[in-house]
Amino acid sequence: MGVAKPRQRRKDARPGELMAAALEVFAEHGFTATRLEEVARRAGVSKGTVYLYFESKEALFKAAVEAAMTPALEAAEALAADATKSSAELLRCFVFGWWQMVGSTTLGGLPKLLVAESANFPELARWFHDNMIKRAQRAVAGIIELGVARGDFRPMPPMVAARIVFGPMFSYLLWQRAFGACMADLPDPETYFSLTVDMLVHGLAEPRESV
Secondary structure (H helix, E strand, O other), rough: OOOOOOOOOOOHHHHHHHHHHHHHHHHHHHHHHOOHHHHHHOOOOOOOHHHHHOHHHHHHHHHHHHHHHHHHHHHHHHHHHHHOOOHHHHHHHEEEHHHHHHHOHHHHHHHHHHHHHOOHHHHHHHHHHHHHHHHHHHHHHHHHHHHHHOOEEEOOOOHHHHHHHHHHHHHHHHHHHHHHHOOOOOOOHHHHHHHHHHHHHHEEOOOOOOO
């Protein structure tokens, strides 16, 4: 009976492993302080392997963020096209789906990173805004437009309203990631986002005529 050979990872799995490791390191250390040596070490490869797949740290950052964010963006877009749910339920599903797929994951560290480093890396911040944030905003705008068409929400600029929807979500991540245990009075996500949705729905609602 021959000796079993060590199990080797497929080469086509390495880009995914590198992107997952990179996202963790970027979220922990920020863009400037992240070293490709650390990314390679976490992925279990040599630094040279990183350059086989990504030409620079910027390219690795974009690829890692896009790979991680795309499922959440596609889910939001699918939700915006779901006419079987009420307008309020669509908004609730979006907010809690965003928390589950983005806010509570490694991706939740990106807002803090971008706030801290956007001035030094404006091109990277612009790329994130134009390709990630605006795509998510368009999905929310679709939910608002559907609510307006149904008469559930009052007419308003949908992209502006979408930015307002993201306001409390963005704030929660900054409070959580920047202050952590220092902000002992930060509500738990379920309480915070339930109240957020309630306030948003009532703020968007079409006023009813009193009898």
